[in-house]
Amino acid sequence: MAEVQLRNVRQVFRRSGGALVEAVSDVSLTIRAHEFVCVIGPSGCGKTTLLQLVAGLIPATSGQMSVDDAAIVGPSPERGLVFQRDSVFPWMRAIDNVSYGLKCRGVDKAKRLEIARSYLRRVGLGDVETSWPRELSGGMLKRVAVATVFANSPRVLLMDEPFGALDYVTKLQLHQVLLDLWGQHRQTVLFVTHDVDEAMLLADRIIVMKGGRIVDDRSIGLARPRTVESLAMPEAIAHKEVLLKHLGLGALVQQQAASP
């Protein structure tokens, strides 16, 4: 069980000029245990701020946030986060990165290395465990980050546009890696992306944010496993049209519909 609840959460920042900006406005949301939820929205809509709030990296200006009724008061290994930018420690070898969280929690060396090796194998990096991050590609670094967060056995998995900077093929490979691992552990997932297709491939439910508010919340009933072809199904197209309209791409949808 790991149900994430947000009640009337607000987050206000003060810009360097002194102006106040409400990045998250009165957001109430329940993410059920084991649910895979994607948050999409245009740049600056507050989706990354929302994720950082749930991660406990920033305190909310007002409102309540909890996981299984326990208030979120700061970061916790129970809420693992994969960042948008490369966050893998460059001064640690791949295996030390993956076992870092376990080391922090006092797991003995033999056990944590065994766990780390197992996750490196599962993300397809079994042969680079002693490599420095500088020797790995962007896609491999993301695999290390995914292995790291899963090795720490979080109950909630938070992902902030983790694959945004990757090429199409690598992104699809990593979706599969992520879904395989999630299929085994079934953590509650909150995944931020700006890519509608990515959200449709991954999510049980898609939340759309605009101007710091939730403007749409829809369940995606497409059968799993999903493929790129699944996105061409009528149900998927219907969802996609609505989502693209939310992102201000309504004209594009109409154009596509009009084309023979």
Add this chain to the structure above:
Amino acid sequence: MKLATTHRLAGCAVTAGLAALWQIASILIPYESAPGEPMVPGWQIVATHTFLALSDYWAGGFGVAAVAQGGARTYAGAALAVLSNSWDTSLRLFTGLLLGGAVGLTCGLAVSWSIWSRRFVALPAQILRTFPMMALIPMFQLWFGATFLGTTLFVAFAVGSIFFTGAVNAVGNIPDIYVDYARTQGANRIQIYRSVILPAMFPELRSSILLSLGMAWTAVIAAEFLGAQTGLGQIIVSSQYFGYVDRMFLVALFLLLYAAITYALFERASRRLTEWMPREAATRERLVAP
């Protein structure tokens, strides 16, 4: 030919050229600082007469009598004099370096530890580091006398100021994402300092450490100028009284050698500690190093 070999050969050629220039200057400049004491001593004097004269600074022992007690000038006495005075200077230098490095680094880290530690440490440390260092030597002499403690504390002060500034800047430039990443994995503050802050700050702190190595040699010699009974700085000062430029020059060469060895050892150690850095960044770091 490999680039490193070319660099090394070029360095050797420049050094040999400088030595030749010195020799030419010793021929062209006939002045004397005192009767029989050339202002620019040639290598034939430095390698024989001057080196032998350093046995004047051997206090006696190991079967070699002190010149002051009637013993003859010998190469063994000269070598022992160089070794014992170098040992005294090095001990002061490295003790001061360790002490200053530890205090400067701790204060630098304390600035980022919490708001209260920043309030207590930042302003006093910033004020202390702006004191003109050389003007403090007489004060250190009066407070602690011409003792090991006085010299060491002076070196520590000089080094600590550089370490403090370097540590504050290095910590300030660590990307927040690494600290956030560690926090989400369950690292506590001590673990973050040990496994994130220290390794992440090292590449930037490296230039401050190199700077402080140079400063430490300057500080220890400057401190020995005033009243020390042993040490390479003391040999330079006592040589100055009698116009022994050749002895001053030879001791300066020893100092140059020791400083070069210190840099080389640190370079080797730091290369190991920055093994993880991208190659271009590591090369750039080395190219800008003094």
